Amino acid sequence: MTAPLLAIATQHDLPPSADSVVIGGGIVGVCAAYWLARAGQKVVLVEKGAVGAEQSSRNWGWCRQQNRDARELPLSTRSLALWEEMAQEIGDSLGFTRCGLLYLSNDAAEIEGWAKWGRFARGEGVETHMLGAAEAAARGAATGQSWLGGVWAPSDGIADPARAAPMIAKGVEKLGGQVVQDCAARGLELEAGRVAGVITEKGTIRTRSVVVAGGAWAASFLYQLGIAFPQASVRASILSVAPGAQGLPDALHTAPVSVTRRADGGYTLAISGRANLDPTPGALMGARHFVPMFARRWRALRPGGAQAWTAGFETRRRWALDRPTPMERVRVLDPRPSASQINLTLRRARALLPALRDVPVQAAWGGYIDSTPDGVPVIDSDIGIPGLVLAAGLSGHGFGIGPGVGHLVADMLLGRQPITEVTQYRLARFERSQWGKVAEF
Numbered sequence: 001m002t003a004p005l006l007a008i009a010t011q012h013d014l015p016p017s018a019d020s021v022v023i024g025g026g027i028v029g030v031c032a033a034y035w036l037a038r039a040g041q042k043v044v045l046v047e048k049g050a051v052g053a054e055q056s057s058r059n060w061g062w063c064r065q066q067n068r069d070a071r072e073l074p075l076s077t078r079s080l081a082l083w084e085e086m087a088q089e090i091g092d093s094l095g096f097t098r099c100g101l102l103y104l105s106n107d108a109a110e111i112e113g114w115a116k117w118g119r120f121a122r123g124e125g126v127e128t129h130m131l132g133a134a135e136a137a138a139r140g141a142a143t144g145q146s147w148l149g150g151v152w153a154p155s156d157g158i159a160d161p162a163r164a165a166p167m168i169a170k171g172v173e174k175l176g177g178q179v180v181q182d183c184a185a186r187g188l189e190l191e192a193g194r195v196a197g198v199i200t201e202k203g204t205i206r207t208r209s210v211v212v213a214g215g216a217w218a219a220s221f222l223y224q225l226g227i228a229f230p231q232a233s234v235r236a237s238i239l240s241v242a243p244g245a246q247g248l249p250d251a252l253h254t255a256p257v258s259v260t261r262r263a264d265g266g267y268t269l270a271i272s273g274r275a276n277l278d279p280t281p282g283a284l285m286g287a288r289h290f291v292p293m294f295a296r297r298w299r300a301l302r303p304g305g306a307q308a309w310t311a312g313f314e315t316r317r318r319w320a321l322d323r324p325t326p327m328e329r330v331r332v333l334d335p336r337p338s339a340s341q342i343n344l345t346l347r348r349a350r351a352l353l354p355a356l357r358d359v360p361v362q363a364a365w366g367g368y369i370d371s372t373p374d375g376v377p378v379i380d381s382d383i384g385i386p387g388l389v390l391a392a393g394l395s396g397h398g399f400g401i402g403p404g405v406g407h408l409v410a411d412m413l414l415g416r417q418p419i420t421e422v423t424q425y426r427l428a429r430f431e432r433s434q435w436g437k438v439a440e441f
């Protein structure tokens with residue numbers, strides 16, 4: 001069984017025109033559409049499959065400031081407040097709660113890294129508490145073992161990956177926006193070099209503003225327009241167990257395994273950072289951009305197989321706008337998880353937390369995580385075509401900052417003061433070497 005997801009009904013027909021069109025119904029796309037609709041725009045969101053069905057329902061649900069790269073920390077702080085605002089406006093069904101995040105370790109170097117980050121974060125006004133051995137043992141009592149130390153991040157939290165994107169899409173509709181699923185955007189119509197419309201499989205929508213929030217598909221879409229966006233994906237494998245385990249922390253990270261409470265009372269289990277590298281045309285052609293990232297993270301990566309190549313989401317072929325594209329062939333990117341990684345994760349989780357020994361596995365799934373060469377997203381309105389904004393490359397931690405990324409996109413399109421500085425999110429930064437620029441955490 002794949003990742004649980006709330007299915008929503010949306011409309012089938014496209015309007016002939018809109019103030020803005022958002023391509024992609026992941027957390028970034030629905031949040032961008034939400035803030036645009038809230039500002040009074042006539043917005044249409046097109047999603048090739050089902051809202052939330054790719055990365056945005058396959059993640060752990062962590063909404064964290066803890067260990068964020070400096071370039072993302074202000075956006076993540078703002079996003080936590082926006083999660084609260086959206087949850088209040090839409091209802092409590094986003095599953096957002098500031099339950100706090102717990103990190104435990106027996107590795108002095110890892111603990112010192114967290115302490116270093118804590119000193120930096122304090123300067124940014126972010127609360128985080130280092131834990132000594134006694135406090136770590138108390139907060140980690142469910143593990144029944146001793147710990148050298150840890151961190152408690154009380155103002156961070158989690159949201160429900162199975163419901164957040166679909167419920168925000170429903171919020172878009174309540175604000176007067178339109179959401180259309182099973183509708184792939186194939187390309188753009190340009191007039192005098194600027195955006196004039198979006199060509200979809202169901203017809204064309206005239207508009208002067210377009211947001212590409214296509215997750216792992218964004219680079220292939222931009223390739224059709226002659227825009228180079230260095231993006232590559234890795235395949236994560238993850239599982240959930242049924243409700244029943246008592247006394248566990250809501251969200252716990254340790255190096256061997258991490259666990260997160262799900263809205264149904266079950267838990268998501270995963271190994272942080274561990275993933276398979278499935279070659280794709282896009283990754284091979286852009287490989288030089290990813291050498292610094294690879295040099296930093298290679299220990300966590302395992303060789304993969306051909307499934308990403310076959311799925312075609314990182315194709316470097318041109319497609320015709322009047323014929324079905326790879327996006328209509330693969331409505332939902334649903335990769336097979338690595339069986340060995342799923343088994344290892346389960347074994348480690350049950351060894352770490354005895355309460356998990358008697359609860360059965362509920363589901364296991366794979367998810368392609370799209371990344372930029374420095375592990376920081378691109379959120380940019382200056383990518384070569386006036387009227388076009390790119391918001392992708394969320395690099396494995398975009399669920400938590402989705403509300404802020406969406407807000408920033410709306411700020412750009414509406415010409416408002418952005419909620420945070422934007423230069424660090426520019427696409428043009430990849431024209432320079434990324435050595436020394438890869439996000440630390």
Ligand SMILES: Cc1cc2nc3c(=O)[nH]c(=O)nc-3n(C[C@H](O)[C@H](O)[C@H](O)COP(=O)(O)OP(=O)(O)OC[C@H]3O[C@@H](n4cnc5c(N)ncnc54)[C@H](O)[C@@H]3O)c2cc1C
Pocket residue numbers: 023024025026027028029046047048049050051052053054055056057058059060061062063064183184185186213214215216217218221236237238327331332366367368369391392393394395396397398399400401
């Ligand atoms: C296993 C795993 C664990 C993770 N854990 C966390 C975590 O705990 N916290 C965190 O913050 N982040 C986490 N992440 C990362 C997070 O899930 C992603 O960064 C985030 O969901 C990306 O959102 P998105 O909207 O950019 O992309 P997606 O959710 O992938 O959405 C993109 C959407 O665009 C659609 N689309 C693409 N092209 C087109 C087109 N041309 N026309 C129409 N539709 C199109 C796709 O169908 C898709 O639905 C995790 C990811 C994974 C896989």
